[in-house]
Each structure stands twice: as C-alpha cells, then as structure tokens.
Amino acid sequence: MTGSMVLRTRGLTRQYGRDSGLVRAVDEIDLDVPAGQALAIMGPSGCGKSTLLHLLGGLQRPTDGQVWLADHRIDTMSERALARLRRDSVGFVFQSFHLMDELTAVENVELAALLAGQSPRRARKRAMYLLDRVGLADRARHLPAELSGGQRQRVAIARALSNDPLVVLADEPTGNLDSAATVEVLRLFDEIRAAGQTLVVVTHDARIAAVADRMISMRDGAFADDSPLAGAGMAGTGSGRGSGTAAGAAAGTVYGGRR
C-alpha cells in the first residue's frame, strides 16, 4: 500500500463549466488518509465537499491531478477496473440513502455481495448479521418505504459494510435525520472508527467531530484548515446513548462476520 495510505491525492482538481462560468470545485488538493483514520470534512455549501468525496471514491474523474485508492491509481483506471475496485473496496453512504425501493432491507444489503459473486446463502447470512449489528434484524423484510429515515440510513450503512470495504465514504449521512436518528448513525460510525476501518465523512454536523480523529475545513475547493482531533469517540459527548464504553465494547462487532 502507498505508505499505508488508504487514500492519497496530488494536485487533485475538478472544474465544471468554462470561461466566465468556470467553477474550480476542487482546486489542487493534496491529501493523505492513513489506514484506520476517521476524517471529517466540513465547510460551507458549494465549497466542493461532495465533489472531493466522489473523486476519492472514483465516482467522478478529476480534470487534473492524481488519486490513489490503496495501491491503485484510480484517475487513469479503466471504467471496468474502477467499477470492480469500487465494489470491493469502497462503501458509500449518501444523505438520501439511495436504497432500491423495490428491494427489502436484507435484499438491499446483500445485493453488492451477490454482484461480487458471493453465494446467495453466504450473502444472506452476512446481510442478516449486518442488519442485526445496526439494530434492524426485525425489519429485514421491510421495504424502504416501510422504514423511518434513520432506519433507512442504518440499512444503507449495513449495505456500505457488506463487502468489508477498505474505506467508507459518507456524504452528509445525517443530513435528513432527526436528532435521535443522528445519534444512532453516529454510534455506528463510532464502531467503524473503533474497529480501525478508514472513514471519510462529509458533514455539516459538528457532532461528527465526536467520531473523527481529524477534521478538515474546506473553502472554495481547497483546505482552509486540517487539524487532528482527540479522537475520543463518543465518550463524553453526553448523547445519552452508546457511551464511549459501550461503543468500545461493541467495536469490531460489525466486522465479526467477515467473509
């Protein structure tokens, strides 16, 4: 791996439009994310957070600069190879969940594993395990429309973990959630962090800092600030749920059912 960096960029740039309409959404960013880091990215609307996340996960191509995901240079990778790498190594979580409406919770979670060629029996077993870990075993056969927003996002997180990805990329994962559901999602991220999984979360919610060990502030496509945090997990945030100790005890359980 590139110096044990899970993600690495050099001069990463993405522009939209041209001439007077030119927007440099991401402007020559150099970033190194070591394995196991939980990184929060904040900044005002339009500063380029989503664009950066999409570039990191290979959902979008840069107009200039380089991106490595683990050992792989992804900005020049073929579409086919990139799709395979995304499937095997990246778990995405979006603000609007992006679940398949016509599939049940368990079918949504197992889909990626099935596409990756896992046997239906193993995929189902792992999906049920993950749904149990996010507290939704009893909702496995519900359609997304039959779930609350917080429950849908927990299904999406279980789905993001289904192929045991190197890195979880989350774009405003609590943006559509009320505060109780937000705490639930934060608890899951705390477990991911404590289990040593690499996590990059774009957010407007300062509480995410509680589960991050590094915070980057963006302005106009560039980094305005990049600071280490205590990385104490949710201990002491006074959330009243998932205390640091409980989250610590649960650490790793999400991954207990590895392939």
Ligand SMILES: Nc1ncnc2c1ncn2[C@@H]1O[C@H](COP(=O)(O)OP(=O)(O)OP(=O)(O)O)[C@@H](O)[C@H]1O
């Ligand atoms: N497809 C596109 N075409 C043209 N401009 C775009 C496109 N996508 C994004 N932009 C512009 O790029 C800039 C960065 O957008 P981006 O979505 O990355 O911001 P963001 O930080 O995620 O904002 P928010 O917090 O509102 O989600 C914005 O000025 C936006 O208008």
Ligand SMILES: [Mg+2]
């Ligand atoms: Mg955005």
